[in-house]
Amino acid sequence: MNLGTTSLATMSPTATSLLSADHICVRFGSDEVLHDISLKVDPGEIVTILGPNGSGKSTLLRALLGIVPVAEGRLSRQPDLRIGYVPQKLTIDRTMPITVRRFLSLPTRVTDQAAEAALARVGMAGEGAEQMTTLSGGQLQRVLLARALLGNPQILMLDEPTSGLDQPGEAAFYRLIEEVRHQTGAAVLMISHDLHVVMAASDRVICLNGHICCEGTPRVVSNAPEYRALFGLGTQGALALYRHEHDHAHDDGHPHHHHHDHHHDHEHDHA
Amino acid sequence: MLDDFLVRAGLAAVGLSLATGPLGAFVVWRRMAYFGDATAHAAVLGVALALATDLPIGLGTLTVALAMAVTVAGLSARGWAMDTTLGVLAHSALAFGLVAVSFFPNVRTDLSSYLFGDILAVSRPELALVWLGSLAVLALLVWRWQRLLTATLSEDLAHAAGIDPDRERLVLVIALALVVAVALKIVGALLIAAMLIIPAAAARSLARTPEAMAAAAVVVGAASGLGGLGLSLWQDTPTGPSIIVVAAALFAISTVLRRA
Numbered sequence: 155m156n157l158g159t160t161s162l163a164t165m166s167p168t169a170t171s172l173l174s175a176d177h178i179c180v181r182f183g184s185d186e187v188l189h190d191i192s193l194k195v196d197p198g199e200i201v202t203i204l205g206p207n208g209s210g211k212s213t214l215l216r217a218l219l220g221i222v223p224v225a226e227g228r229l230s231r232q233p234d235l236r237i238g239y240v241p242q243k244l245t246i247d248r249t250m251p252i253t254v255r256r257f258l259s260l261p262t263r264v265t266d267q268a269a270e271a272a273l274a275r276v277g278m279a280g281e282g283a284e285q286m287t288t289l290s291g292g293q294l295q296r297v298l299l300a301r302a303l304l305g306n307p308q309i310l311m312l313d314e315p316t317s318g319l320d321q322p323g324e325a326a327f328y329r330l331i332e333e334v335r336h337q338t339g340a341a342v343l344m345i346s347h348d349l350h351v352v353m354a355a356s357d358r359v360i361c362l363n364g365h366i367c368c369e370g371t372p373r374v375v376s377n378a379p380e381y382r383a384l385f386g387l388g389t390q391g392a393l394a395l396y397r398h399e400h401d402h403a404h405d406d407g408h409p410h411h412h413h414h415d416h417h418h419d420h421e422h423d424h425a
Numbered sequence: 426m427l428d429d430f431l432v433r434a435g436l437a438a439v440g441l442s443l444a445t446g447p448l449g450a451f452v453v454w455r456r457m458a459y460f461g462d463a464t465a466h467a468a469v470l471g472v473a474l475a476l477a478t479d480l481p482i483g484l485g486t487l488t489v490a491l492a493m494a495v496t497v498a499g500l501s502a503r504g505w506a507m508d509t510t511l512g513v514l515a516h517s518a519l520a521f522g523l524v525a526v527s528f529f530p531n532v533r534t535d536l537s538s539y540l541f542g543d544i545l546a547v548s549r550p551e552l553a554l555v556w557l558g559s560l561a562v563l564a565l566l567v568w569r570w571q572r573l574l575t576a577t578l579s580e581d582l583a584h585a586a587g588i589d590p591d592r593e594r595l596v597l598v599i600a601l602a603l604v605v606a607v608a609l610k611i612v613g614a615l616l617i618a619a620m621l622i623i624p625a626a627a628a629r630s631l632a633r634t635p636e637a638m639a640a641a642a643v644v645v646g647a648a649s650g651l652g653g654l655g656l657s658l659w660q661d662t663p664t665g666p667s668i669i670v671v672a673a674a675l676f677a678i679s680t681v682l683r684r685a
Contacts, residue, residue: 216581219581219584219585220584220585221581221584221585237585239581239582239585239586241579241581241582244578244579244582246578247454247456249453249454249626249629250454250577250578250635250638251629251632251633251634251635251637251638252578252634252635253633253634256634256635256636257578260571260574260575260578260582261571261572261574261575261582261583261586261588262571262586263571285633311585
């Protein structure tokens with residue numbers, strides 16, 4: 155889709171960022187899990203944070219949400235920013251009876267009409283009477299997304315929304331995210347551990363490992379040596395397959411690639 | 426009508442269940458059963474302190490129960506191993522309380538009324554306190570309901586919606602201490618947690634939403650109270666334990682209903 159090109163959403167020069175982090179650090183005790191992170195999300199943009207396990211990507215999202223305190227740096231968001239948050243998982247205790255419809259009214263009560271519309275948008279029309287505990291992983295993610303959409307968010311923040319899904323389910327969920335962005339104009343900030351599944355749906359990818367290793371369009375990141383060093387050959391193989399199927403441009407040659415790395419490092423030093 | 430001790434006892438049981446129903450639902454959802462025990466056991470220590478200082482018993486139990494509840498909530502927020510911590514605190518408070526009460530010879534014979542309750546001896550002012558306390562807890566829970574429910578489902582979802590889960594936990598802790606102070610006279614320190622958990626657990630089988638479960642827990646609690654009074658009169662059994670026996674029977678019936 156928009157591999158290697160900048161999407162319309164990110165090019166709007168007058169748009170002010172929905173939220174931004176300015177050189178933030180997060181520490182757990184004496185352990186610094188995130189250092190010197192700067193990023194911003196503009197209206198309508200889909201940004202994916204990518205990183206291996208333990209890279210601090212969940213912590214970063216939680217810091218941006220205000221769940222985890224920031225030790226240094228500054229967070230800012232647009233005044234009265236409406237955030238729709240989809241957690242990585244939601245484990246509802248078997249002792250709590252709760253229907254999908256009731257869940258959608260937490261913490262703000264919504265009308266039946268609004269609830270049904272939100273369910274229809276995520277492909278769960280007519281499922282309001284179901285008990286939350288009987289939903290499959292994919293259905294639960296859709297309900298969580300529906301709940302997030304009910305607040306009419308300017309930005310959706312999703313923490314590995316597909317971690318419990320199989321590959322077709324994953325692909326369908328990311329298509330849904332893109333659709334929602336298209337329909338509502340909401341920006342999306344999401345976390346993934348796998349570049350190739352989010353590639354088509356992302357405008358920009360931020361590669362994280364305690365600090366920001368590299369960032370850019372999905373293809374720029376997939377070619378960056380920092381990315382390859384983090385994710386190794388396994389994902390590279392999948393990427394090659396992906397590129398073979400979908401990318402119209404030819405793979406970067408080595409000299410060009412090298413040049414790009416320099417350029418990238420340069421940017422990173424000043425970020 | 427209130428001159429009849431039986432009417433007062435029945436009204437006390439119904440009043441108490443207004444608070445134990447919804448609060449018990451949260452105790453079940455959040456797996457705070459042992460927490461309820463610790464708070465209730467601390468109430469015995471509160472009785473001893475009240476006797477020593479000539480303060481009203483209700484004030485003593487409320488203060489110590491609140492102190493225990495806040496301590497436990499604070500420790501759990503700091504990641505202490507709750508099973509052991511609660512075990513140490515709950516049983517120490519009970520043991521210290523029992524030892525301390527034994528220093529007051531005139532109370533010693535009456536000790537069982539604090540352990541097992543003495544609902545048949547509820548006076549008019551005590552009845553008023555039960556209703557006031559229960560309605561206060563009910564009002565607190567209704568007021569915070571949406572926030573409490575969100576924080577119970579997921580602390581992260583609560584945070585993202587601008588709700589502070591620690592504050593909501595504190596609301597429940599305060600409600601729990603109030604209920605313990607109110608219920609001590611009715612079911613006694615040893616069985617307060619049962620009065621919270623068993624009706625809510627019975628209600629679980631019958632409900633499809635959190636609100637329905639809380640309401641059903643009120644009904645089961647009130648029915649247990651009245652049924653326990655009847656059992657106690659009929660068979661001359663201790664009233665507090667009789668109430669819990671009826672609640673347990675209703676729980677058993679509810680699980681059968683669910684299978685059917």
